[in-house]
Amino acid sequence: xxxxxxxxxxxxxxxxxxxxxxxxxxxxxxxEAQTCCGQPAFNGGDWEASRAVVRHTLEVFSGEDxxxxxxxxxxxxxxxxxxxxFEKEKDRALVDQVGGRTxxxxxxxxxxxxxxxxxxxxxGKVAVHSSCHTRGTGTPEAIRSLLGxxxxxxxxxxxxxxQCCGFGGTFSVSFPNxxxxxxxxxxxxxxxxxxxLLVSGDxxxxxxxxxxxxxxxxxxxxxxxxxxxxxTMDASILSHGLxxx
Amino acid sequence: MASQIIDxxxxxxxxxxxxxxxxxxxxGTEKRFKVLFEDxxxxxxxxxxxxxxxQHTLDHLDEYLAQAESALEANGAKVHYAWDDKAACGKxxxxxxxxxxxxxxxxKSMVSEEVELNDFLAQKGYDLVETDLGEFILxxxxxHPSHVVKPIIHKNRAEIARTFEKHGLGExxxxxxxxxxxxxxxxxxxxLAAEATITGANxxxxxxxxxxxxxxxxxxxxxxxxxxVHIALVGIxxxxxxxxxxxxxxxLLGRSATGQALTVYTEFISGPKAAGAVSGPEEFHVVFVxxxxxxxxxxxxxxxxxxxxxxxCMNVCPIYRQASGHAYxxxxxxxxxxxxxxxxxxxxxxxxxxxLPKASSLCGACNEVCPVDIPIPDLLLxxxxxGKKEHAAKASAxxxxxxxxxxxxxxxxxxxxxxxxxxxxxxxxYEKIPFGPLGRxxxxxxxxxxxxxxxxxxAKNRKKEAK
Amino acid sequence: xxxxxxxxxxxxxxxxxxxxPADLPELPLDDFISRPRxxxxxxxxxxxxxxxxxxxxxxGGPDLRSLLEREGAKLGYCPExxxxxxxxxxxxxxxxxxxxxRDEIDEFAFGITRAxxxxxxTGTLVLTDQETPDRLGALAPWIxxxxxxxxxxxxxxxxAIQMLPADPNVIWATGPSKTADVEGILIEGVHGPxxxxxxxxx
Numbered sequence: 001x002x003x004x005x006x007x008x009x010x011x012x013x014x015x016x017x018x019x020x021x022x023x024x025x026x027x028x029x030x031x032e033a034q035t036c037c038g039q040p041a042f043n044g045g046d047w048e049a050s051r052a053v054v055r056h057t058l059e060v061f062s063g064e065d066x067x068x069x070x071x072x073x074x075x076x077x078x079x080x081x082x083x084x085x086f087e088k089e090k091d092r093a094l095v096d097q098v099g100g101r102t103x104x105x106x107x108x109x110x111x112x113x114x115x116x117x118x119x120x121x122x123x124g125k126v127a128v129h130s131s132c133h134t135r136g137t138g139t140p141e142a143i144r145s146l147l148g149x150x151x152x153x154x155x156x157x158x159x160x161x162x163q164c165c166g167f168g169g170t171f172s173v174s175f176p177n178x179x180x181x182x183x184x185x186x187x188x189x190x191x192x193x194x195x196x197l198l199v200s201g202d203x204x205x206x207x208x209x210x211x212x213x214x215x216x217x218x219x220x221x222x223x224x225x226x227x228x229x230x231x232t233m234d235a236s237i238l239s240h241g242l243x244x245x
Numbered sequence: 246m247a248s249q250i251i252d253x254x255x256x257x258x259x260x261x262x263x264x265x266x267x268x269x270x271x272x273g274t275e276k277r278f279k280v281l282f283e284d285x286x287x288x289x290x291x292x293x294x295x296x297x298x299x300q301h302t303l304d305h306l307d308e309y310l311a312q313a314e315s316a317l318e319a320n321g322a323k324v325h326y327a328w329d330d331k332a333a334c335g336k337x338x339x340x341x342x343x344x345x346x347x348x349x350x351x352x353k354s355m356v357s358e359e360v361e362l363n364d365f366l367a368q369k370g371y372d373l374v375e376t377d378l379g380e381f382i383l384x385x386x387x388x389h390p391s392h393v394v395k396p397i398i399h400k401n402r403a404e405i406a407r408t409f410e411k412h413g414l415g416e417x418x419x420x421x422x423x424x425x426x427x428x429x430x431x432x433x434x435x436x437l438a439a440e441a442t443i444t445g446a447n448x449x450x451x452x453x454x455x456x457x458x459x460x461x462x463x464x465x466x467x468x469x470x471x472x473x474v475h476i477a478l479v480g481i482x483x484x485x486x487x488x489x490x491x492x493x494x495x496x497l498l499g500r501s502a503t504g505q506a507l508t509v510y511t512e513f514i515s516g517p518k519a520a521g522a523v524s525g526p527e528e529f530h531v532v533f534v535x536x537x538x539x540x541x542x543x544x545x546x547x548x549x550x551x552x553x554x555x556x557x558c559m560n561v562c563p564i565y566r567q568a569s570g571h572a573y574x575x576x577x578x579x580x581x582x583x584x585x586x587x588x589x590x591x592x593x594x595x596x597x598x599x600x601l602p603k604a605s606s607l608c609g610a611c612n613e614v615c616p617v618d619i620p621i622p623d624l625l626l627x628x629x630x631x632g633k634k635e636h637a638a639k640a641s642a643x644x645x646x647x648x649x650x651x652x653x654x655x656x657x658x659x660x661x662x663x664x665x666x667x668x669x670x671x672x673x674x675y676e677k678i679p680f681g682p683l684g685r686x687x688x689x690x691x692x693x694x695x696x697x698x699x700x701x702x703x704a705k706n707r708k709k710e711a712k
Numbered sequence: 713x714x715x716x717x718x719x720x721x722x723x724x725x726x727x728x729x730x731x732x733p734a735d736l737p738e739l740p741l742d743d744f745i746s747r748p749r750x751x752x753x754x755x756x757x758x759x760x761x762x763x764x765x766x767x768x769x770x771x772g773g774p775d776l777r778s779l780l781e782r783e784g785a786k787l788g789y790c791p792e793x794x795x796x797x798x799x800x801x802x803x804x805x806x807x808x809x810x811x812x813x814r815d816e817i818d819e820f821a822f823g824i825t826r827a828x829x830x831x832x833x834t835g836t837l838v839l840t841d842q843e844t845p846d847r848l849g850a851l852a853p854w855i856x857x858x859x860x861x862x863x864x865x866x867x868x869x870x871x872a873i874q875m876l877p878a879d880p881n882v883i884w885a886t887g888p889s890k891t892a893d894v895e896g897i898l899i900e901g902v903h904g905p906x907x908x909x910x911x912x913x914x
């Protein structure tokens with residue numbers, strides 16, 4: 001599942017996800033008819049509109065294969081949000097079936113495939129922003145474990161990591177002042193550690209933080225964490241514990 | 246489209262108030278995390294267990310309330326019921342009249358704020374004084390709490406000093422120790438002069454008929470020791486099944502609220518004073534207040550009634566920190582208030598507070614710190630669904646309509662076409678469009694270049710190459 | 713319908729709506745004990761926790777004398793049945809009264825009462841109506857001295873709950889009264905005592 005954000009702005013992140021999975025020997029199918037997970041309407045309270053879009057997504061991703069998403073936010077929509085929106089609906093069972101095989105990409109590599117270390121080297125300081133939708137999932141540990149194992153890569157911790165970046169989807173335009181202030185607090189905390197790069201499993205957070213930084217002329221290099229895995233991946237990755245799979 | 250009230254409130258909030266709120270909240274969050282996890286590596290499991298205990302109680306509340314009533318009465322307490330705010334105020338007045346009480350001391354009770362008890366009793370000519378330091382200051386100011394545990398988190402020492410001076414409590418002095426001593430001196434006379442004292446209750450054990458009150462200042466102790474009549478105003482959801490459940494709750498409450506293993510005083514009250522005691526109440530009344538809690542219990546947001554009023558959620562909430570408690574325009578602020586306040590307002594009052602559930606990025610930090618594991622983000626989402634269904638204007642302010650988006654997102658061909666054609670955006674100076682959602686985005690942020698269709702093209706080519 | 717009936721009727725209707733009522737879980741009580749705090753659950757641990765909450769631990773008579781001297785205490789409340797234990801340790805010129813006179817509330821510098829138990833895990837003293845002839849004696853003076861028997865130490869909060877006395881007014885007191893309402897700054901001595909002391913009787 002590419003996600004609508006990657007479709008619109010961040011093809012590089014979606015590409016990198018596919019490349020990493022294929023590098024691990026996985027056959028990746030990209031259904032052409034996919035559009036969006038339905039979250040924007042869901043969060044805004046328009047559950048009718050959201051369900052309509054979710055139903056389309058259920059159809060596109062029908063089957064038995066794991067669904068991999070380069071976004072903690074979209075993945076959480078599929079396995080947590082959609083069941084909530086379909087609580088009183090007749091096709092609730094189908095929602096659960098699809099949600100049950102949907103994974104955020106890092107969590108899939110770490111817990112799904114059992115791979116906890118990576119190849120290659122990337123010398124530098126990397127700050128990891130855990131998106132709020134990965135709370136209670138395997139993703140934060142997955143990102144830290146995989147990136148932290150890359151040679152030369154120094155994970156830096158910044159203050160108040162539990163504080164949301166302020167994106168929150170339509171929240172960013174419904175509550176623009178609070179959203180901006182939250183983002184700036186996050187940027188200040190991150191920049192205080194002087195990282196070479198900021199990464200996250202969610203481009204939505206990065207779009208918001210990078211956008212704020214750029215508008216106020218601050219440098220904040222930021223990429224999707226999966227791009228680092230793609231860049232440092234070499235052939236030896238195949239012997240990295242795929243035996244578990 | 247009108248903007249969101251809470252966002253405006255945050256934008257207009259005075260710098261020093263925001264500073265006070267932010268540092269108070271952050272300190273609370275830090276202390277909680279440190280103490281809770283140092284003491285209990287399994288703290289998250291304890292939170293889930295406490296949530297189950299509370300949920301079980303709520304799911305059988307009719308039985309447990311009846312049990313609590315019997316146990317309290319067996320202990321010599323008089324049990325009363327109040328359906329709504331009017332009944333609660335009326336019941337308290339009735340008890341005060343029956344005991345010819347004129348002067349009343351009061352300890353913290355959020356439910357008393359709900360029913361507006363203080364104004365009611367003042368109008369009826371009672372001399373009522375709030376004894377908790379923060380609440381006392383608010384009473385002098387004609388102000389209201391902005392946090393369930395730290396009622397004056399929004400005030401600084403200068404403001405308090407001015408208040409004291411204005412009310413004859415001494416010349417301007419903003420030393421916290423001086424302020425505290427002045428309150429102590431003032432209050433001692435009041436405790437002894439009062440015929441009745443009103444408290445809340447943190448918990449009620451249905452098994453033993455005990456109420457449990459936690460404080461740090463000792464104000465409820467003194468209120469009880471000084472008076473003849475004790476009235477406890479208690480929301481019906483404060484019940485726990487057994488005394489042993491208190492061991493779990495008390496271990497979580499202090500740490501979640503203020504980073505303390507236990508508050509200085511934990512009082513277990515099961516009746517009027519013992520036969521031989523010189524000081525203490527001769528009468529113990531418990532008024533169980535409903536005030537729409539049965540409505541909440543019936544709704545799909547019933548989990549919010551688990552709340553034990555620790556304040557951890559508002560401490561960690563980034564929106565609360567930016568806006569402060571009064572932005573929520575109701576008794577309960579922060580994540581707790583965003584769910585509970587619109588529900589306690591009833592069907593007619595809901596639209597007025599329908600924007601509260603929107604004031605959240607759904608980050609989930611509140612649920613992560615909640616000692617009874619309330620799934621607050623899910624409840625906020627349910628209330629957003631309700632706000633949309635009821636066409637609440639305050640909820641939809643500044644919210645982009647989703648009809649067109651949903652239509653395009655159900656049609657793959659339309660979707661792909663839109664992706665490609667919107668590449669035109671890159672030719673437009675879109676940051677110069679000052680209105681609508683795009684305008685609100687670009688006021689403070691740049692937008693990345695539109696790359697619609699690029700991923701799809703790559704995916705298609707890769708398929709071709711594979712062949 | 714009176715309010716009681718209204719509430720119970722509404723409650724029954726509300727709980728009936730829940731498809732799957734939640735069960736009361738098993739409580740692993742052992743997990744609710746803070747090992748770092750409790751330690752072995754003995755008097756050394758009580759003292760550590762009591763002093764961490766700024767309680768004054770009086771190991772013996774001389775400590776009591778020093779405390780009263782240091783604070784310049786002249787008049788104290790002490791019930792009859794504790795007089796013989798306390799008198800030998802008083803500094804010169806200190807007077808005890810066995811009745812707490814409300815009108816002279818500010819004359820009493822200290823109050824001495826029994827605590828029925830102490831809790832090691834948190835440095836807490838357990839006060840009850842049955843062991844406290846006048847609540848004001850334990851509460852109003854700046855200094856409170858709780859006399860507790862050596863054999864009455866409870867290791868943990870969980871056990872203290874299991875041993876809650878059948879008394880209408882059980883108070884767990886952990887250190888002197890305090891507030892942080894003013895800018896989060898901790899101040900001791902609010903409405904309760906500003907000095908909480910513990911005198912252990914063997």
